[in-house]
Amino acid sequence: xxxxxxxxxxxxxxxxxxxxxxxxxxxxxxxxxxxxxxxxxxxxxxxxxxxxxxxxxxxxxxxxxxxxxxxxxxxxxxxxxxxxxxxxxxxxxxxxxxxxxxxxxxxxxxxxxxxxxxxxxxxxxxxxxxxxxxxxxxxxxxxxxxxxxxxxxxxxxxxxxxxxxxxxxxxxxxxxxxxxxxxxxxxxxxxxxxxxxxxxxxxxxxxxxxxxxxxxxxxxxxxxxxxxxxxxxxxxxxxxxxxxxxxxxxxxxxxxxxxxxxxxxxxxxxxxxxxxxxxxxxxxxxxxxxxxxxxxxxxxxxxxxxxxxxxxxxxxxxxxxxxxxxxxxxxxxxxxxxxxxxxxxxxxxxxxxxxxxxxxxxxxxxxxxxxxxxxxxxxxxxxxxxxxxxxxxxxxxxxxxxxxxxxxxxxxxxxxxxxxxxxxxxxxxxxxxxxxxxxxxxxxxxxxxxxxxxxxxxxxxxxxxxxxxxxxxxxxxxxxxxxxxxxxxxxxxxxxxxxxxxxxxxxxxxxxxxxxxxxxxxxxxxxxxxxxxxxxxxxxxxxxxxxxxxxxxxxxxxxxxxxxxxxxxxxxxxxxxxxxxxx
Numbered sequence: 001x002x003x004x005x006x007x008x009x010x011x012x013x014x015x016x017x018x019x020x021x022x023x024x025x026x027x028x029x030x031x032x033x034x035x036x037x038x039x040x041x042x043x044x045x046x047x048x049x050x051x052x053x054x055x056x057x058x059x060x061x062x063x064x065x066x067x068x069x070x071x072x073x074x075x076x077x078x079x080x081x082x083x084x085x086x087x088x089x090x091x092x093x094x095x096x097x098x099x100x101x102x103x104x105x106x107x108x109x110x111x112x113x114x115x116x117x118x119x120x121x122x123x124x125x126x127x128x129x130x131x132x133x134x135x136x137x138x139x140x141x142x143x144x145x146x147x148x149x150x151x152x153x154x155x156x157x158x159x160x161x162x163x164x165x166x167x168x169x170x171x172x173x174x175x176x177x178x179x180x181x182x183x184x185x186x187x188x189x190x191x192x193x194x195x196x197x198x199x200x201x202x203x204x205x206x207x208x209x210x211x212x213x214x215x216x217x218x219x220x221x222x223x224x225x226x227x228x229x230x231x232x233x234x235x236x237x238x239x240x241x242x243x244x245x246x247x248x249x250x251x252x253x254x255x256x257x258x259x260x261x262x263x264x265x266x267x268x269x270x271x272x273x274x275x276x277x278x279x280x281x282x283x284x285x286x287x288x289x290x291x292x293x294x295x296x297x298x299x300x301x302x303x304x305x306x307x308x309x310x311x312x313x314x315x316x317x318x319x320x321x322x323x324x325x326x327x328x329x330x331x332x333x334x335x336x337x338x339x340x341x342x343x344x345x346x347x348x349x350x351x352x353x354x355x356x357x358x359x360x361x362x363x364x365x366x367x368x369x370x371x372x373x374x375x376x377x378x379x380x381x382x383x384x385x386x387x388x389x390x391x392x393x394x395x396x397x398x399x400x401x402x403x404x405x406x407x408x409x410x411x412x413x414x415x416x417x418x419x420x421x422x423x424x425x426x427x428x429x430x431x432x433x434x435x436x437x438x439x440x441x442x443x444x445x446x447x448x449x450x451x452x453x454x455x456x457x458x459x460x461x462x463x464x465x466x467x468x469x470x471x472x473x474x475x476x477x478x479x480x481x482x483x484x485x486x487x488x489x490x491x492x493x494x495x496x497x498x499x500x501x502x503x504x505x506x507x508x509x510x511x512x513x514x515x516x517x518x519x520x521x522x523x524x525x526x527x528x529x530x531x532x533x534x535x536x537x538x539x540x541x542x543x544x545x546x547x548x549x550x551x552x553x554x555x556x557x558x559x560x561x562x563x564x565x566x567x568x569x570x571x572x573x574x575x576x577x578x579x580x581x582x583x
Contacts, residue, residue, distance in 0.1 A: 004051045013038055016083040018059040019066075023075045027067030031056045032407050046403060050345040053405050098397060101135055101308055102335050109141030110307045113169070113177075114148045114297065117161035119352040121168045123344065123373040123388070130392045131339075132310055133173035144304060145169055145177035148297060149184045150290050152278040155353065157184070159281050164367075168375040172385050179304070183296055184283045190291045191241070193299050194254060194273055198233045202328040203272060205236035206255045217268045222260050226269070240275055240289050249275045256295075258324045266317045267324065270294065298322040306334045313338040313399050340401040347373035347406070370579055371534055382556040382566030382581045387413035410582040417556045417564055417581070422449045422456070425519045426531060426559040426578070428544040431477040432501030432523070433493055435468045440509060445488050445522075459547070461525050469501060469523040471545050476518040482507060484515045486560065519560035521545055528575035531565060546576050556581070 006014065017037045021029035035053050039046050067075050079086045101109065111132040115125055136143035145166065149157040162182070170176050183190075197203040206213065206225040216223050228236070239245040240252050254273040262268050272295035279285040291299070297318070301309065309319075319336050326333045350373050358364050368376040378388070391409045395402070444463055449456040476483060482492045489506045490513070496503040529546035532539065551557065555567045557578075564581040571577055 004048045006052070006055060010038075010042075010045065010052075012082070013042065014056060014059045015063075016079070016086050018056070018063040019075050019079050019083070020086040021060070022063035022067045023072055023079070026072075027064045029060050029064050030411065031060055032405060032411060034060060035405070049403050050405070053345070053407070098131065098134060098393060101139065101337075104135075104139050104141075104308065104335075107140045108307065109136060109139040110144065110305055111136050111141060111310065112144035112146050112301070112304065112306055114144075114146040115165055116151065116155045116352075117147045117149050117157045117165055118155040119158055119161055119356055119374075120164040120367050121375045122350070122352065123347065123375065123378065124342070126168075126172055126375060126388055127339065127342070127392045127395075128311070129169050129172045130389050131397070133169075133175070134389075134393065135308070135310070136178075137175075141307075142178040143173070144179045144181060144306070146181040146300065146304075147183060148293055149182060149280075149282070150187070150190075150296050151293065152276050152280045152290065156278070157281055158356075164376060168379075171379065172375070172388060174385065181300070181304075182282070183300065184280055186300065187283070187287050187290075189303060190273075190296055190299055191287070191289065194289075194291070194295070195234070195237060197256075197329070198237050198254065199230055201230050201233075201257065202325070203254050203256050204228055204233045205240065205252055206269075206271075207236070207252050210250070217260065217265055220260050220268070223255075223269065225255075226257070240273075241287075243288055247275060249277045251275065254289075256321070256325055257328075258321075264317070264320065267320055270321050272325075294318050294321050295325070298325050301334060302326070302329075302331050309334045309336045310397070311336075311338060313340055337397055338399050339397050340399045342395060343401075343403040344373070344409075345403065345405045365539065369539065370532065371537070371539060380566070380568070381579050382417065382564060383409075383413050384416035384556075387416040390416075406582075413581065414564065418558070419453070421556045421558045421564060422549075422551065423447070423451070423459075424547045424549060424557045424559055425521050426529060426544055426546050426562055426565075427471045427473050427519065427521050427526070428531065428542050428562075429474040430471040430521075430526075430545050431474050433470050433472060433477070433491070433504040434498060434501045435470060435491060435504050435506055437463060437466050437468045437506065440489070440506065442488075442509065447487050461522050463522060464524045467500075470504075471521045471523060471526050472518055473544075477502070482515045484511065484517045485520045486517050488520075490515050521547055528573070529578060530571055530575050531559075531562070531578045531580060532568075533580035543575075546578070 017034045018029055021034050031053060034056055035049065038052065039049060045052055063075060076087065113128045113132050115121060133143050147162060166180065194203065204225055205228065206223055208223055208225060213223060236252060240247050252275065253271045255269040256272050258267055258269055260268045271292055273289050273291045275288055276290045316338065323333050355372060359366060364372060367374050368380045370377055370381050387409065390412050442463060445461040447459045447461065448454065449459055470485065477493065482490055484490045489509050490511070491504045491506055493502060493504045525548050526545035527548050529544055531542045531544060533542060551567055553567050553569055556564055557567065558564050562580070565578040566581065568577045568579050
């Protein structure tokens, strides 16, 4: 509910865990950690997780500020008075990494990641890439990338998606797949197996209408077509495949003879193949009968000798269907592990099919629109593959459904990119301030490339001729208070306008008070730039000035007070373009 307001008990809980977190992390408590502790104690709050996260800030800021101003004893005193149980040592049992695979022999493990290429991979897909490839590497096994592209109607393949998926897989996994397969190129295997299973009476051709079979299934009554002889079924199969035959799409399907008395209706004589008139973008109209996913995947897993299948628990019925088929054929079904649903708050409602519609309708600029959860969008924003890998490995293989904020991934990503990200100044909506520098001895300002890594060197800003023209953001310009130009001088602005800009005055070079620090640029070190970022759900191109640099496109930088961004290219007017990652 968008109008959710925490009650008094929840407010006390927020304060308790904010103080506890600040105490444990030396005044650097984090919202995602506090939220995790709250939801772990009160499961009912999970439905309000998104809104809970948005109200944690003040309590966390208060706790961190108390620790920094008065020290850990002050925070401890609050907890002793309000929540003494929070001072008890927290013992957190946590598995390092993923669990061992059951019945896995080194060098013999074969896993697969099998997306439908109806669009690029999303953050949700990345879980399958990362966990499967992790196990393949751990057990010196093989990793198969298989395009399950035999649905030409509901999830029609997108030709460009084949390359996108292969590129994203390699980026995420850190290596190429051992084997790449396209199901549409292996149709003869599926049709051969289907014909064999019909001849062996494991499957039959059903000509009942969809509504008729649905009623029979609900009533647990056998379909009349079940009584067909294998000879008749073989004849009907040939008719299904005959392009000049009498069957149209929907007139006949091939069903697996599992029984109509299963307690689970989904398992009752489930459909394996059907007629699809829509041509395939790669294969064309060569085939008339196409396998459904459960059949195609079952056959291919057997052919490739897949040893372990790891997938979402929503596919448990697929496992049950396929096991029945394997039992008939005398095959050994792979070990199967499941994970529960993970909902990322910011991307809760996206699906590949819906994104495609929204892009076509102009709601998004393309598959790499920074507002989308595609890996193309995340890569464009500068997300690090290692951070995404750590995100999924930390969540593990639990079947429990969980909901997490994007800040969890952002925190991991910030740690991953911060080590290498050089600092740059970006001034949005700039204003010019004119300063008289005749009385100062400085000729340039020296700033670190990275404040925590001196070995990366420094940036030199020559001050140039007098008067000095500096660029500051309009937000800082509007303040009537003095302000400190970072690493340079404390100034005041009298807001007297001249042809060159607004007059300012240098008060002192040394930092002698707590005047607010602002970022800035000397005019001779500023180049036009555009920062692409999301504001209130809209994609905004913020114009401004960027510190002159020679970093190549693709470099992740940290903009002063703006967070991380990636250098993306150059606009037609020569302005440097950046895309913001996150705060």
